[in-house]
Amino acid sequence: MVLASGSMALATRTERTPSLIGSVWRSTVGKKAVMAVTGVIMLAYLVAHMLGNLKVFFGAGEFNHYGAWIRTIGEPFLHHKWFLWIARVVLGSAVVLHGVAAFQLSRRDLAARPAKYAHARRRASYATRTMRWGGVILALFIVWHILDLTTLTVNPNAEEGRPYENLVASFDRPPVTALYIVAMLALGLHIRHGFWSAAQTLGANSPRRDRLFKVLANALALLLTCGFIAVPVGVMTGVVS
């Protein structure tokens, strides 16, 4: 009797749905949500990074002091530099997840449209069409940027604890400045489509809020691009030296 009633209950039970992480990562919608969340994390960091960079205009003393302070955030609860390392791990994971999801989704998207139209038409905006290669350019730039100003491997000054002098030495090389400015323009384009797209992906968008998110995306893109480019322009014009 017990066995029989047991099998009855099994027969009427609804199928179990897969785990949250499994169902999210396996679906295109969920993977996009991962891209949106990691994108927003990186965007929030970039706003803080850009604002911090602007301290360069207050001189070497203040900028280097700011650089040293970042290493003390969270003390005494956190050990020296721990906040910095937590931020690095979070950002590193965000970049990797964002990139892996983008790669997997792009492969899928290309496979979903194997035949092209004979009558080709220009589609979507420039920012939208350049998301994939723009993302690749940004990833390569991040590698260069870390080698230049974090590990100081390719920095001509390479003095630990003197970010101001390292920065000025780096931007004294015109090709580096040009590369930096191009990367920041790519960043602006990426954010212009990416921020609104994240709002759409996370379900925050609606017909009523669409304009707001588009305006916000453009404002963020403009603010970050101009803010970041201001530093090499400052070095080029001699305002920062």
Added chain:
Amino acid sequence: MNLTLRIWRQRTADAAGAMTSYEVSGISEDMSFLEMLDHLNEELILAGDEPVAFDHDCREGICGACGMVINGQAHGPERTTTCQLHMRHFADGDTVDVEPWRAAAFPVVKDLVVDRSAFDRVIGSGGYVSVPTGSAPEAHATPVPKPVADLAFEHAECIGCGACVAACPNGSAMLFTSAKVVHLNALPQGAPERESRVLGMVGAMDAEGFGGCTNTGECATACPKGIPLQSIATMNREFLRASLRGGRGA
């Protein structure tokens, strides 16, 4: 009106196809695009050639059977179905390219006919409400506020023609799927299956080989029924909500 048509001709699903040119004369500007193709086919049949195969049914813009990519645009230059597109939108002497919907999930059957049964399987995975059969329930038993009814109706307008998939550079069915999810999830009748519907339909959509959404907005631009792009945001929200709740009913 005389036109040069370049039409995708493909004998069978497995055969290689090619764009083939036809000179068509005596076209009236009052003809629909399908009537213009009928006109071409009559000439082809008289000449002993194989007529161009294309899907069509109501020819009133309400069934979703017809659909072809005209000059690179799904359903052509006007925001309507191919059957409701009239030749007055073309000029004498134009060259017009006519191609089938292009997507891995919509294989070409013949010429301009594609197999859209992937859409049926997406609908079969949750695009319905389970109701007991019997006599019709009392209409006032389930009140639906007017704005909700309007939202549901706006999305119920989707005719499943597939223009969204054809227009999407990723061959994504997000707009189609979101139309049904928003339609039914907005209504009280759809509430018991709110989570399983969106999870099931998104799962089926992925399994059919449709691409993901990159928010290019091409789908909503091509949609003859004006399903808004933001409906995809609503479906994404429903999907994330259902995932967080583990797919259980409300």
